[in-house]
Amino acid sequence: MSPRLMFPDPLAAADVLTVSGRAAALGDGNVRLKAANGVLVLSSAPLAPRTLLDTTPTVLGMRAVEVDAELVCDLVVDAAALAADAGDPRAIVLPETARTAPWAGISAPAGGWTRIGTLPASVLAARAQWGIAAVAESMPADPGEDVVHTVRAAVWGESDTALLDVARGCAFAAFALGFIAGEEEVAVRTAGPWTRLSFVRGHVLVRGSRPPGLGPVRSTGSSGSL
Structure with a gap:
């Protein structure tokens, strides 16, 4: 190559x-x-x-x-x-x-995605910034690598009701990778244990962030097309 x-x-x-x-x-x-x-x-x-x-x-x-x-x-x-x-x-x-x-x-499915709602990009940005502050405030003085990882896992791994019960880490990933730029409605879809957030600039996928048995939730914005 x-x-x-x-x-x-x-x-x-x-x-x-x-x-x-x-x-x-x-x-x-x-x-x-x-x-x-x-x-x-x-x-x-x-x-x-x-x-x-x-x-x-x-x-x-x-x-x-x-x-x-x-x-x-x-x-x-x-x-x-x-x-x-x-x-x-x-x-x-x-x-x-x-x-x-x-x-x-680890591969997400290529098809079979069901749209469960939309999220304003501004909400994702706000939850990411909240999480960054929460991680900083929870860190003890001179934390070791294991402590840092534990704190980050607790903050970013938690399902967030403001994000349709998707793990807050999805907001962090979108924010840190620069996918959030301006105002847009972000489509949220699920397939099996996977959830996908689709931005104009890219996609964020998470496996296993929604509680087992949780069905589709009502959209926070226009339903649009799949």
Whole structure:
């Protein structure tokens, strides 16, 4: 495979670098690059469990962009290692080595999604900012890594009634990845244990955030089409 990703224009390449730059500071700092049929899906996991007993939900952020139609790949790399190509602004240079990430082997369903409502982007931004403050206020002085993870899991893993009972970590992922920009109504859909929030700039997916047996809830906005 070529050591570069080729995009139709410099703006698309810059967009991928912006999203990967944000992802580098979240979760394990890895991104999954999956390309086929002229579309590159860039995925990251701002939140994911570290052990089998960890109650942190798996929260994925995804952004799709156009890419070279002949490119076919599926690999995980260090997000911070992606770099602009000095010789071609349409290209991104890949790191020499790939990585492994448990969350990259988790796939949401391709179909069968049911729309359960919508959420104003402003509400998601507000809940993300509330959670960031709650995490900061709950941290003791000089916390260790385990304490930091426990506090974050408690705040971001909690279902939030203001978010149609979706885990608050979805708001954090959307905010941190830059998916919230301006005012829009965000469609919320479910498929099995998965919930998906669809923004103009990308998608946030979470597995297992809704209480078992909870049925569809009434939309907070226009029902629209699926």
